Amino acid sequence: MNDERVRGFPAFGATGARGKFATSWWGRAWVSAMEDTALDLRQLKAGRRYAAAGLVGPITVSPGRIAAVVDDVDGGPYRTELRLAELSEGDWTRFLDRVASRAGHLAALLDRDMPHDLVEAADDAGVHLLPVIGDLDPECDCPGWELPCKHAAALSFQASWLLDTDPFVLLLMRGLGEREIREELESRTAPREDFAAVAADRTPGELPDLAAFQPSGAPSIPAAPGVPAEAFALLTANASGQARALLAGEPWPGRRHDAVRLAAEFPAAAERLGEGANFRRAVAAWTFGGSAGLDVLEAPWSPPKAALAAARAALADVTEDEPVFNRNHCTAGETQLRLDRQGRWHPYRLEDGEWWPAGPPETDPGLLPG
Structure with a gap:
């Protein structure tokens, strides 16, 4: 196995009053995936105590697996691990393409942050990064039968601390190491030499007068079954504005970015463009501060x-x-x-x-x- 795909972390030791587990939203999603699956809350409480008491040894992370040896006040130590399905090659391609397409996503990930928008964009592409109920598969050689047992719960709680500081830990479990991801992203964002050479030999002509493309009025389009006429007017106005922006050399910002802008500029269409608290928050940010917001x-x-x-x-x-x-x-x-x-x-x-x-x-x- 590629050494870049195996990472070891020293034991946390006893943390005492360290505070709650998982402070990042993606770390909390990890903990929730484990807690929501549990059938015995006593095992979760014991797992929290074991994690805080430092009974979890050094942690090893590799594709599809996070493992450690966990001590027990009543026995042990026990070999414990959590398994998570790796992404397919097609999933990775779609995810990395999404990251590379937005400078904000790329900068955030390389700065060890995982914005809500990045995960939502991946979900839209059919790539589910964060585990949900039933995704985490605990294994332990202790005599307990619970899923998870207190040892696997302790490992999961401490794993959330790793994820808080480095989302690449989650991506490694999904199948690729940090260096591989960086190389893939660099290959997607680096300029192509053949295109640059051709562009250097070209002298761009002058753009036509954009004022000539201004419509004299909104076209008259009748309503269609289930689609009101004002929806066509909105789409026409938006298409016209985007065409002028592209002619002026402004890049298209992406589907979700454009949906947020439209929802902010045309509140009546907001429900058709997106849903959920994250989308409403994005629309509020645009309403107050535009693209910078x-x-x-x-x-x-x-x-x-x-x-x-x-x-x-x-x-x-x-x-x-x-x-x-x-x-x-x-x-x-x-x-x-x-x-x-x-x-x-x-x-x-x-x-x-x-x-x-x-x-x-x-x-x-x-x-x-x-």
């Missing part, structure tokens, strides 16, 4: 130190709480601000454990709602 929601980035220092000084004047920075996110008390690449702050509010856009961006954080 969506990027600041879904693609965290690391601002220069000088920008963070200036932000800290500015925020000190408008809040009594000590600002806590996590990349371009600043949390102070019940308020979170996110800095976009144009130097504007986007306000967020906490709802049901998720941060939601709360208003338009401002260059001066003091002008934002508290």
Whole structure:
């Protein structure tokens, strides 16, 4: 087996009051997949205690498998593992194509983040990254019959800590190592030499006057069965706008990005374009901040130190709480601000454990709602 596809992690040891398991949303999805399958809650509680007590030894991750030796206060040690089906070659191709098609997705993944939008895009392509009920298959040589037993539960809880800091652990279990993924993404994003050579020899002509392509009015299109006439007007206006943008050299941002924009610009069509809390949150981000608002929601980035220092000084004047920075996110008390690449702050509010856009961006954080 390729050595790049086997990773070892030292034992966590006793953590005491480390806090709850899984702080990232994808880590929580991992834990939920295990907890929702369990038939005996006592085994889960014992597994939490074993994980916090440091009874799980060094962890080894390889395609389709995560394994460790787990001690037991009543015996052991026991060889324990969790199995997860690997993605097929076709699944990997579709997933990597999706990642490479969006700069925000690519930057986030390489920075060890896994945005909701990336997982949703993969789901749309039929590639399911995160485990759900029944996907995790625990095995242990202990005499217990429960699935999972407390040893497998302990391993799963500690695995969530690994996933929190490095989503490549999940991708390795799905079949590919980090270096392989990076190489595949580089091959998809690198410019093609033959195309660059041809382009260098061409002298582009002038674009026609785009004003000549402006429609004098919306075309009159009758309604179709189940499709109101205004839907055709919306699609026509959108197609016209996209055509002008492409003629002007602006790249098409992608299907979901375009759906979010349309839902924000045409609220009456929002239900036809997408559903779910993540989509509504994306529409709210676009409504308040346009394309930059969506990027600041879904693609965290690391601002220069000088920008963070200036932000800290500015925020000190408008809040009594000590600002806590996590990349371009600043949390102070019940308020979170996110800095976009144009130097504007986007306000967020906490709802049901998720941060939601709360208003338009401002260059001066003091002008934002508290």
